[in-house]
Amino acid sequence: MIDIRGVQKSFKNTVVLRGVNLTVEEGETVALIGSSGSGKSTLLRCINLLETPDHGSITIGDYKFKAHDISRHTKKEVRKRTGMVFQNFGLFENKTALENVTEALIIVQKKKKAEAIEIGRYYLDKVGMINRADYYPIALSGGQKQRVAIARALALNPQIILFDEPTSALDPELVQEVLHVIKQASDEKMTMLIVTHEMDFAREVADKVAFMDEGVVLEAAPPEKLFFHPEHERTKQFIDRYMQRFSYSI
Amino acid sequence: MGKIFDVEFMIEIIPDILKGIPYTMTLAVISFIVGLFIGLIGALIKIYKVPVLRFITGVYVSFFRGTPLIVQILLFYYGIPILLRIINQRFGTSFDVSGVPAMVFMLVAFSVSSGAYLTESIRAAIISVDKGQLESAYSVGMNTTQAMIRIVLPQAVKVALPVFANFFIGLLKDTSLAFAASVTEIMGQAKIEAGRASRFFEAYIDAALIYWAICIIFEFLVVRMERNVRKNERGMEK
Structure with a gap:
């Protein structure tokens, strides 16, 4: 379970988060939608402390921290409990697919190499990448890289995985294979917070959809409610615009 | 006739x-290795903008890149004995300058000079590695040291190797200047x-x-x- 309370973040003079509240229950998949610049990615990065929030508190499972009290120890504890999948994959370029998965198991979780390899192969198999285990990222397609990145996050067995627009950098025909893997993790009750522009995917996979606008979560509700009966006018506008975008015919 | x-x-x-040859190679190899250490530390100081040290590193790099090597060699050759005499005077110690072979002065001079050049080369190589690599290392729980050693530096080396090779060849030839301090290299x-x-x-x-x-x-x-x-x-x- 993660609970975000009153999180604020500014960069120099730009206020990005104006007090975000959001809860993700254990085993729940929450899709975070909203226009560019609404603060979705920044929120995600504040959760695992790639950015330091200015105010507020965040609870991840049994660990709670406050914005004004973040030490090296806090970061360590937070990152132990969170996994992240980046838009641009972020695979270690100097490591093979398998090494990408096993690296943190060995270096951070101090597992024996043989055990790490066993875990690594298990998760690569799960995302359908076992036959590319010895390939370096340079030799993988975007979709393949992202699947390895998801395997890397899953293998660490975090309490939540944060997805930062996992399919935005992919060629259209590669999107499905990645969404498929994410759906699979969702079906297995992995707790996940996904920033996405794939509305159909959000509708199909998410237990809850949260709409962010101008630095706050304006509303969060089950997909059917949020997409078809939103409470706020702003949410409705955003969703209408999105639906419209796909109704053009050429 | x-x-x-x-x-x-x-x-x-x-x-x-x-x-x-042994003198030439010793000078080149040892100064290069010591220079790499100095360069790595200097590069990290610059990248992480360590207060005070950052300023000192800036002056150091600027001075040793901005003065001819032969001048630096002579400064070390004549400067270290003077420095030792001052230390002896002030602290009542009795370091004997004449007992120190010229080769040692030259090792110091070449290392310090190499360190200044390599600081900039290593800094450039490290910042050439995509910032996302460091972030994803953090995201899987590594600390900065682990991320540097396991992920960033190996990729930086790839960028830096041709530069290092080029520098080493230059250094190898520059050791010929050590004859000015009566080292019997090639x-x-x-x-x-x-x-x-x-x-x-x-x-x-x-x-x-x-x-x-x-x-x-x-x-x-x-x-x-x-x-x-x-x-x-x-x-x-x-």
Whole structure:
């Protein structure tokens, strides 16, 4: 379970988060939608402390921290409990697919190499990448890289995985294979917070959809409610615009 | 009237000039390795903008890149004895300057000078590694040291290797300036032989060929090393 309370973040003079509240229950998949610049990615990065929030508190499972009290120890504890999948994959370029998965198991979780390899192969198999285990990222397609990145996050067995627009950098025909893997993790009750522009995917996979606008979560509700009966006018506008975008015919 | 160009003499003195190789190689290799350490520390200070140290590093790099190596060599050669005398005077110690071989002064001079150049090369190599690599290392729970050693530096080395190789070749040849501090490296030996028979051209030709040969061997080694650090570009582990 993660609970975000009153999180604020500014960069120099730009206020990005104006007090975000959001809860993700254990085993729940929450899709975070909203226009560019609404603060979705920044929120995600504040959760695992790639950015330091200015105010507020965040609870991840049994660990709670406050914005004004973040030490090296806090970061360590937070990152132990969170996994992240980046838009641009972020695979270690100097490591093979398998090494990408096993690296943190060995270096951070101090597992024996043989055990790490066993875990690594298990998760690569799960995302359908076992036959590319010895390939370096340079030799993988975007979709393949992202699947390895998801395997890397899953293998660490975090309490939540944060997805930062996992399919935005992919060629259209590669999107499905990645969404498929994410759906699979969702079906297995992995707790996940996904920033996405794939509305159909959000509708199909998410237990809850949260709409962010101008630095706050304006509303969060089950997909059917949020997409078809939103409470706020702003949410409705955003969703209408999105639906419209796909109704053009050429 | 003697010969205009004495081939026999040129060949005859080769073994004597070769005696300088251990000095040349020691100077080049040790200064390079120490320079790498200094450079790495300097680069990290600059990248992480460490207060105070950052300023000192800036001045250090600026000075040693902005003054000719021969001037630095002479400054160390004459400066260290003066420094030791001051220390002796102030603290009542009795370091004996004359007991320290010139080679040690030169090792210090070349290391410090190399460190200044390598600080900038290493800094450039590290910042050339995509910032996302560091972030994803953090995201899987690594601390900065682990991320640097396991992820960022190996990728930086790939970028830096050609620059390092280029620098090392330059350094190897620059060690010839150490003869100014009476170190009998290749150039020092050549000068001695040249003076002995007043046949300068022959001796210097030898020196040139020896430097060149060493550099050819080194270039060959670098090609192999590069193949090794670029193994990820082959696509897969064999």
